[in-house]
Amino acid sequence: MTRPFSGRKDGLSLSEALPDRSLFMLVAMMGFLAALALAGASGARALSARWSGGAAQLLTIQVPEADTPLSAPNGTSTTRVQAILADLASLPDGAQVHRLTPPELARLLEPWLGETDNTALPLPAIIRVRLPPDTSVPDTLEQALNAHVPGTIVEHNARWGERLRALANSLLACAGLALLSVGGIATMITGLATRTGLATRKDIIKTLHGLGASDSYIAGRFAWRTATLGFGGGLSGTLAACVPLLLLLQMAAPFASAPLATTERLLPVDWQVLANTIPSDMALALALLPFVAAFICWFTTQVMVRLWLLRLP
Secondary structure: OOOOOOOOOOOOOHHHOOOHHHHHHHHHEEEEHHHHHHHHHHHHHHHHHHHHHHOOOOEEEEEEOOOOOOOOOOOOOOEHHHHHHHHHHHOOOOOEEEEHHHHHHHHHHHHHHHHOOOOOOOOOOOEEEEOOOOOOOOOOHHHHHHHHHHOOOOEEOHHHHHHHHHHHHHHHHHHHHHHHHHHHHHHHHHHHHHHHHHHOOOOOOOHHHHHHOHHHHHHHHHHHHHHHHHHHHHHEEEEEEHHHHHHHHHHHHHHHOOHHHHHHOOOOOHHHHHHOOOHHHHHHHHHHHHHHHHHHHHHHHHHHHHHHHHHHO
């Protein structure tokens, strides 16, 4: 026995009941906002992981009056900075200890002092220490250095990593709330569009339902229509968001590809570097976004139509 109304053309005229332009444009705007939220969350997490991981292995040590003689316990004479360098020799194997040269100090101070002769300034010695991976800074290092050479300042760059992680967690929370809001708004928009379509085709639906059209058939027609519009809108919004995202990734590529001290070498950023900067989880999330939009529209419409049909006499 042939099931009634099994063909594609059901006489519901859903193209008129659910216009393309309104739902498509609204879902496209929601997709645009969702893509930006996903990219912001993924980018913040990637930058935080890269920067905090590198900062945790970095130390900056300042030695005031670096060339002042310091009497050693064995009676020999050495300078304050040489004593610090000798103490740093006890760090784990693989630690890189580098004292900044005068030209490097001049470049470091150039943003504040300009291109001037800094030889007359009483500058402290700056020592940069990079520890091997999976190692931590000894807890007693700063106390030991200060006991040997008073006035030594040890700056733990890991503190900046903790701040970056806290900032990234805040951004992730905001992005999650934004995504929930976008999903809720998309659900409400789809529900309103479906309700309008049902009201417009109320008499036709009652007639078809009385002639034997099943709830699944009617709900499926509406759901297929909204899912198609949702997929197209989500795809359009995602593609539109790719334009500002590519510009942001191009600006962020130097900071994600190397430590801050070497970012000048990476400018301008080429497309190969930019492609390597795109996090894989962000690319996957953006690719799935149109399908998620289509599912939200499909599921919302299925629920709305079935509930509406249950109230029919």
